[in-house]
Amino acid sequence: MKKWILILALLSTMFASGCSLLEKANQTVDYGTQATEHLTNLREFAEQAPQMIKDAATNPETKQELENKLLDLKKEIEQFNLSSVPSMAKDIHQQIVEKNKILLDEINKVIVNGHLALDKLQNSQIITTISDAANLLNRIQNLGL
Template sequence: MRKLMLLLLMFASLMLSACSLLEKANSSLEYVNQATEHINNLSDFAEQAPRMIQDASLNSEAKQELENRLNSLKKDIEHFNLTKAPSVAKDIHQQLVEKNKLLLQEINQVVDNGHLSLDKIQNSQLLNTINDVTSLINRINSLGL
């Protein structure tokens, strides 16, 4: 009877540790998906931005659309920075947060008092910083393996 109880206890212990591993894997996969979506949003903006900036210099509706897009991007960045990363992704998440903080500073510099300054955005490092962030995608994707 003791052997049976010991065996059941060992089995239960193994099951709990397996559940813990599964939970960590799910957490990592969820983070990879969130980070990938975040980077894809930044990448999409970086691809569209040169055209949007050019259009914004020609008409006020396009300028308002670009301003709205930057404000939306700012909210997305702030939201992502609050994401809790699994332990396996702590380092990469910290790098993303640091780059995101630079992006926020750059967005704040080009959107002055709630209004987009075309001169400032054309001379900013915003797109270069976004490209720096997107370069982290391979490291993030390797977390999901």
């Protein structure tokens, strides 16, 4: 009888630790998906923004769309920076957060009183900063996250 109790206790412990490993693996995959999506969104904005900036100079609708995209990007960055991060991804997450903080500062400089200051955007480093951050996407993919 004692053998069976010992075997059941041992199996329960093994099962519990196996679930913990599975949970950690799922968290890592979830984070990898979230980080990839975030950096892909940044990259897409960086690709679209130069033309939108040119068009916004003469088209109020494009200027409004660009402003909305920047405000949405700001919210996304703030949310991503607060993400739960698995231990395997802490280093890459910190690098993304550092780039995101620079990007947030730049966005805050071009959004004046809640509206886009196009001249400030044209002279900003936002596209360069986004491109730098988007380059981290390759590291995430190489980690297999």
